[in-house]
Amino acid sequence: MNPPDRFATDLPPLDPAIAAAVRQRWDAKTKPLGSLGQLEALALQVAQIQGREAPAIGSTHVFVFAADHGAARAGVSAYPQDVTWQMVMNFLAGGAAISVLARELGCSLSVVDAGVNHDFEPAPGLVDAKIAHGTASYLEAAAMSAGQCRAALAAGRALALESPADCLLLGEMGIGNTASASLLMHHLTGVALAECVGPGTGLDAAGVARKLELLERASRRHGLGRGDADALAVLATFGGFEIAMLAGCLIGAAQARKVVLVDGFIVGAAALVACRLAPGLERHLVFAHRSAEPAHRRLLAELGARPLLQLDMRLGEGSGAAVALPLLRLSLSLLANMATFESAQVSRAS
Amino acid sequence: MNPPDRFATDLPPLDPAIAAAVRQRWDAKTKPLGSLGQLEALALQVAQIQGREAPAIGSTHVFVFAADHGAARAGVSAYPQDVTWQMVMNFLAGGAAISVLARELGCSLSVVDAGVNHDFEPAPGLVDAKIAHGTASYLEAAAMSAGQCRAALAAGRALALESPADCLLLGEMGIGNTASASLLMHHLTGVALAECVGPGTGLDAAGVARKLELLERASRRHGLGRGDADALAVLATFGGFEIAMLAGCLIGAAQARKVVLVDGFIVGAAALVACRLAPGLERHLVFAHRSAEPAHRRLLAELGARPLLQLDMRLGEGSGAAVALPLLRLSLSLLANMATFESAQVSRAS
Numbered sequence: 001m002n003p004p005d006r007f008a009t010d011l012p013p014l015d016p017a018i019a020a021a022v023r024q025r026w027d028a029k030t031k032p033l034g035s036l037g038q039l040e041a042l043a044l045q046v047a048q049i050q051g052r053e054a055p056a057i058g059s060t061h062v063f064v065f066a067a068d069h070g071a072a073r074a075g076v077s078a079y080p081q082d083v084t085w086q087m088v089m090n091f092l093a094g095g096a097a098i099s100v101l102a103r104e105l106g107c108s109l110s111v112v113d114a115g116v117n118h119d120f121e122p123a124p125g126l127v128d129a130k131i132a133h134g135t136a137s138y139l140e141a142a143a144m145s146a147g148q149c150r151a152a153l154a155a156g157r158a159l160a161l162e163s164p165a166d167c168l169l170l171g172e173m174g175i176g177n178t179a180s181a182s183l184l185m186h187h188l189t190g191v192a193l194a195e196c197v198g199p200g201t202g203l204d205a206a207g208v209a210r211k212l213e214l215l216e217r218a219s220r221r222h223g224l225g226r227g228d229a230d231a232l233a234v235l236a237t238f239g240g241f242e243i244a245m246l247a248g249c250l251i252g253a254a255q256a257r258k259v260v261l262v263d264g265f266i267v268g269a270a271a272l273v274a275c276r277l278a279p280g281l282e283r284h285l286v287f288a289h290r291s292a293e294p295a296h297r298r299l300l301a302e303l304g305a306r307p308l309l310q311l312d313m314r315l316g317e318g319s320g321a322a323v324a325l326p327l328l329r330l331s332l333s334l335l336a337n338m339a340t341f342e343s344a345q346v347s348r349a350s
Numbered sequence: 351m352n353p354p355d356r357f358a359t360d361l362p363p364l365d366p367a368i369a370a371a372v373r374q375r376w377d378a379k380t381k382p383l384g385s386l387g388q389l390e391a392l393a394l395q396v397a398q399i400q401g402r403e404a405p406a407i408g409s410t411h412v413f414v415f416a417a418d419h420g421a422a423r424a425g426v427s428a429y430p431q432d433v434t435w436q437m438v439m440n441f442l443a444g445g446a447a448i449s450v451l452a453r454e455l456g457c458s459l460s461v462v463d464a465g466v467n468h469d470f471e472p473a474p475g476l477v478d479a480k481i482a483h484g485t486a487s488y489l490e491a492a493a494m495s496a497g498q499c500r501a502a503l504a505a506g507r508a509l510a511l512e513s514p515a516d517c518l519l520l521g522e523m524g525i526g527n528t529a530s531a532s533l534l535m536h537h538l539t540g541v542a543l544a545e546c547v548g549p550g551t552g553l554d555a556a557g558v559a560r561k562l563e564l565l566e567r568a569s570r571r572h573g574l575g576r577g578d579a580d581a582l583a584v585l586a587t588f589g590g591f592e593i594a595m596l597a598g599c600l601i602g603a604a605q606a607r608k609v610v611l612v613d614g615f616i617v618g619a620a621a622l623v624a625c626r627l628a629p630g631l632e633r634h635l636v637f638a639h640r641s642a643e644p645a646h647r648r649l650l651a652e653l654g655a656r657p658l659l660q661l662d663m664r665l666g667e668g669s670g671a672a673v674a675l676p677l678l679r680l681s682l683s684l685l686a687n688m689a690t691f692e693s694a695q696v697s698r699a700s
Contacts (some may be wrong), residue, residue, distance in 0.1 A: 030440055031447055032428070032551040037642060037662030039673070078382070078699040086696040090380055095689025097381055104683045201382040202699055292387060310660065311677075312387030323389070326676030327661075333454045339445025346436040349428040349552055 009278040014048040021053045028340040039331040060107045061165035065242035067115035068134030072176030078202045085118035101322035115241030131241045149236040156248025167259040171318020181269035183238035190227025198294045231276035246270035254284035261321035264291035288324035359628040364398040371403045378690040389681040410457045411515035415592035417465035418484030422526030428552045435468035451672035465591030481591045492587045499586040506598030517609040521668020531619035533588035540577025548644045581626035596620035604634035611671035614641035638674035
């Protein structure tokens with residue numbers, strides 16, 4: 001497992017003294033011990049990520065990484081490939097789910113063209129980071145070259161480091177990218193491919209069976225290992241440009257001590273790649289939700305992650321990350337603003 | 351099962367045509383069918399509750415119903431009874447979890463003195479609806495008289511009908527009220543008492559065993575039925591004034607077509623009582639979260655309810671309802687503001 005050339009993967013330490021201090025702050029608040037459940041664990045994690053006992057979030061930014069997949073034309077998705085660029089236009093016009101959510105939550109939003117098969121005019125909110133007009137099909141060749149893979153990782157990391165926001169919500173758009181995520185999961189965890197493949201945006205049972213057959217062929221074709229496969233090789237072979245850029249962005253965000261909300265199955269697969277490149281990264285990531293895509297449950301278990309929400313969402317775009325943002329904000333506000341037993345003169349448990 | 355004297359329990363109809371219209375609106379939005387999961391079901395339910403195809407929420411109000419329990423002095427809680435009035439002061443002073451959450455979410459808040467064992471000075475935000483200085487102990491007698499029970503139900507219903515808010519978050523405070531909720535659940539569902547009893551605010555295993563023994567004695571003492579017991583008799587025998595007022599408030603809110611977010615185990619037990627008094631009520635209620643109190647899972651199943659959140663919270667006060675409010679707001683905003691495939695010129699699934 002080699003880090004990419006000139007791509008630092010070291011992570012800042014998570015200080016146990018900060019965790020202990022936050023635990024003590026929570027336990028002094030006017031409530032039964034531990035009774036805010038996951039909200040207590042969340043504020044504690046954010047404190048460790050930020051390296052301070054009083055965690056807080058200023059501005060929050062949404063990055064939606066978009067790219068096309070060569071394999072999409074082989075029938076691994078319920079939607080035609082053109083939907084990728086059409087949805088990019090919808091994000092920018094403000095009509096997509098993530099656009100509505102970002103507005104409602106007061107977040108800024110950029111759409112990153114990581115490799116969409118379309119030529120966009122420059123537009124406010126659109127970041128041109130195009131590696132190519134979509135990947136090659138892994139049914140025929142590696143999806144991308146090693147150089148393209150490194151470039152995508154580095155571009156994602158740079159976006160995280162350069163963003164002025166201290167909290168990032170990461171999402172994606174790319175017809176065919178559930179299939180790509182399934183292949184990444186299979187090769188990096190060793191979980192049987194049939195358990196990694198699902199309906200994505202809405203294939204029926206016959207569609208899922210056909211997709212599984214195609215992906216089994218692709219998996220055999222490249223002869224990569226299972227479970228302990230080289231993460232960069234797997235990413236270059238099966239990845240999308242948006243997934244590689246997401247992986248870089250996740251690493252960069254952790255390095256910059258930013259809080260990141262990880263969306264669903266596809267961003268989860270990018271997180272898996274990133275955790276293989278930067279071991280321990282999972283403790284720097286906040287897993288927003290468990291999607292309805294069946295393999296996501298197992299993927300989260302492989303990462304030792306407990307998501308905040310289970311709402312049967314399966315939309316992508318960062319929508320699950322956005323819906324979890326209020327929980328993050330409320331947990332930090334509770335830690336900052338609740339009274340203590342002493343200050344409120346409330347009796348403790350006998 | 352007789353409704354209380356002069357206490358109307360009829361509910362407005364839920365129009366299936368409205369559900370169909372909202373389903374159609376969701377399916378035209380730029381997203382895979384059903385991919386917003388529970389958020390789609392939530393907006394649809396709110397539309398039916400409100401009786402309109404375009405559901406919306408204006409102002410939201412939090413009611414925290416507080417009361418004391420005669421049985422609390424027998425050792426059914428980890429906290430002394432004085433904590434009830436001390437926490438009322440903390441709610442009013444702004445230091446409790448629900449105070450912080452209400453501020454953060456832009457909700458107004460009232461604390462309703464349904465029967466706290468303390469004499470409060472009048473204060474902004476405090477509603478004096480005191481039935482008595484706490485209930486009698488069900489270990490010795492019925493907790494309240496039939497007249498007190500009817501008065502509490504009517505007072506809660508009146509508060510819902512008179513509130514100018516169109517969305518209500520309901521919570522409670524009352525040392526010993528987890529025990530009361532367990533007894534209500536046992537007698538109204540038939541679930542074994544051992545499965546209805548848990549640690550509440552934080553009893554250890556020995557404390558839970560002692561609590562169960564006390565509650566078994568109380569249950570035997572009154573000789574009420576199991577499962578099909580008369581809801582008013584059960585409520586009067588084991589209830590708290592805050593639980594009775596909550597039950598009335600839930601019924602009143604549904605009658606006024608207000609959206610109600612139901613908090614955890616204790617408000618859940620009040621909802622169970624209210625559903626027995628007003629059959630079908632459960633479809634008018636939004637269940638906010640599943641608490642860490644073990645019996646809450648079974649209670650929700652008895653009501654056929656799927657909660658929005660499972661965050662291991664067990665604080666009460668309405669804190670779980672408050673944390674779920676952003677999900678409700680976001681679901682309504684998505685339905686109102688997302689583009690359609692037509693308006694955004696996005697291709698549909700093939």
